[in-house]
Amino acid sequence: MSTLPSAQPRPVPTAHNRRTVARRLAESARIVPDLAKFDQAFKETRESVSTATETVPLDRLNRWHYDRNSGFIVHESGGFFSVEGLQVKSPGAAEHWGQPIINQPETGILGFLVREIDGIPHFLTQLKAEPGNRNGLQLSPTVQATRSNYTGIHGGRRVPYLEFFQDPARRRIIADVRQSEQGTRFLRKRNRNMVVETSEPVTAQDGFVWLTLGQLHRLLAVEDLVNMDTRSVLACLPLENDDPSGDGAGTLPSPEHAAALDRGALHPMEDVLSWITEARTRHEMRVRTVRLDDLDQWEFSGGRLRHLAGRKFEVIGVRVEAVGREVAQWDQPMFQDTSPGLLALTVTRIHDVPHVLMQVRAEPGLGDAAELAPTVQCTPDDYAQLPPDERPPLLDLVQSARADDIRFDAELSDEGGRFYHTGSRHLVIETEWLPEPPDFRWLTLRQLEELTRHNHYLTMEARSVLACLRSLPQGGLI
């Protein structure tokens, strides 16, 4: 068996690998051409593409109805998504609750097409109107499509540039990973987060612009402009390691592969993985879908599905008139938060290596019990009346941060296809080293990068604010 057939394929060349790609992306992040051309395209697109959305009672939606048999709100085709009841029981036995949740079993593609222009990788960015957007257009990945979109159940047009995400011969993979959607709103929903590079000539159609990573980073700081899907995908990019003694450049001072990942880290990767495994096992909730009319604390009134105490969110109906989009008019249910959220990361240097404080957090809709969430992820209004010891750890610290320590601060939207005028303040704050509360750990940016290569370690909220942190030079550390 030691002789091999001559047809045996060659191993992959190692010259083109993740670190090389990371260096080229870091170069793209340093290049910030003038945004005048972008502003012009944005203005033109806003004139030709628009979405007018009005709220209508849930029980008056065209082609959607409350199904008396299942107790769910469904589309007449059986497609798209349904709004179902979810009964949740925490492992501590005492705690249980019910809530509406979105069940959309099909996996969508959120994909950026990358191409070199003048030697610099550029991202093909879509100017996309979604019914829930407060401001009309937002910046979306090149492709943002569910299977219904691209198999025609929607009755819409062909999805532009989809071929680069479906045909392996026409691109090289930079990132391709399944990631969760918000685990408090979706039942086990995942999207495929992709970044692919092509060397074919590609023209930006109307409504698309080529941007460097530096331009995208600059635009991230603009209120409600870069959409949630874009933030999710950007968080999955390979990261250049700035540390000159690190594994990204120069020679490795140590022969240990694992050590490279752990260099300067407060917790070795094996312990980080064990910490997540333990928390997932300990926090595992039992969930069961139930009829919406079996939810104790929710009522249908005024054409909406509301929580009796008026907290968290509502399910509303909307009617959408779109010009320049695939289908001209449709109705759909949407979720609307009753007050804005807060997503905050604290960052510090520990012995010269930047670390970010992450929490492991259980949510009923996550496919595997718990994932890493930002330092703070909550709706502050829910806690305004509570004494300090009943408020989430570090909420007060983050809300009272000095202006000098705030590295990033922008209100950014949730995905406008399902969420109506809903978003969160995204904060990155430099702090001193803080002791870790239970279920919190300081992780390096390099460790977070390794985790985003794999499925389902970071929540949508964590990826959203991590993209903001990664848009800052030195991870926001001065």
Added chain:
Amino acid sequence: MSTLPSAQPRPVPTAHNRRTVARRLAESARIVPDLAKFDQAFKETRESVSTATETVPLDRLNRWHYDRNSGFIVHESGGFFSVEGLQVKSPGAAEHWGQPIINQPETGILGFLVREIDGIPHFLTQLKAEPGNRNGLQLSPTVQATRSNYTGIHGGRRVPYLEFFQDPARRRIIADVRQSEQGTRFLRKRNRNMVVETSEPVTAQDGFVWLTLGQLHRLLAVEDLVNMDTRSVLACLPLENDDPSGDGAGTLPSPEHAAALDRGALHPMEDVLSWITEARTRHEMRVRTVRLDDLDQWEFSGGRLRHLAGRKFEVIGVRVEAVGREVAQWDQPMFQDTSPGLLALTVTRIHDVPHVLMQVRAEPGLGDAAELAPTVQCTPDDYAQLPPDERPPLLDLVQSARADDIRFDAELSDEGGRFYHTGSRHLVIETEWLPEPPDFRWLTLRQLEELTRHNHYLTMEARSVLACLRSLPQGGLI
């Protein structure tokens, strides 16, 4: 912010890391002390511990009943597990089927305690009787317990050695990862696969023995001796890289971290991850639990739940009398395969680097649609009457392998707590390089090791036969 509080913790030392542990485990694998002491302990335990199991009609089980309300078979406590109906729809629309499935929402611990004896890591192995075992005792991890076991719902005794898996101060983590159970039999079931090392003195109680990894490997080749949970955990151990130019020893010839993982690999890791992501998205099934009496092709007759065509498996009832176990007598439902399974890996050298042919396979009970399965995973009797082009790829090649090319061949059991007299032939076969059928890829042992560090990439069946392959010097390659 550049001055840091003196209380700031020190980063982890890198001397004790995954590669160091891998080298010490490889040393343990090379040491195979005489097994006379083990044989003696096995004989003594078999005399003091025994399980007598008889089949009884499903509708005559004590404390279990068919619940007319849900349509499931449940325990009167609401605990343990339930047998439910599952309706499955493949994405291709045409294909759909129903089957019974086990729903056991709580995550168990499968854990090995490791300790140095005379400088060599030893594994504390339990000699455990399970009702479904064909032969009484099998070798189990130190701890094999569901939360019901260790919180007392079972009414049983304290689980020995559990403290080392629960108290971080008393051990160091070698592996700690959530892995799936069989996706054709369990609905989204995971277990926590753990290996922890302690430096405290630990005595082997009656029914436990200390074994080197070399001894465990030797015993793996004995029919129905090393149980499925042990195989699952062994597959998650760090692996020494034998390649002297590799990242396990000496100096790295390249500064690239990612390159180390890809060295000599036919497919770079980024492409492997993308391949899995793509297949998960393409193969995603829609599953829905239904009443058992709503399953078309299944009938309750003769006290069993059977498939009308007599295929695949049956749900039966058993009555267990145990001596030396926690509880003396109980009834339970079990699953029994109607004919034996086959799990085979083909292995070859591609340009001097060992590669294993893996397939990506969708199963209805997997939490994330599809995972990597062995080269062949099937029940050969199901295909005996079919023409070659309707048989699974490589089944014929594997079944007709020359004796000279068979590196491992043993009949090994499924987990005896849920499966009655059920097991699979485990085969490792050295082949020439073979072209990859659709959904198959040749991966290196190093890539498979990296995947088993993370959750839910390899099926239970893949881990089971991978443990056999890893028990062979050079991965079975001559």
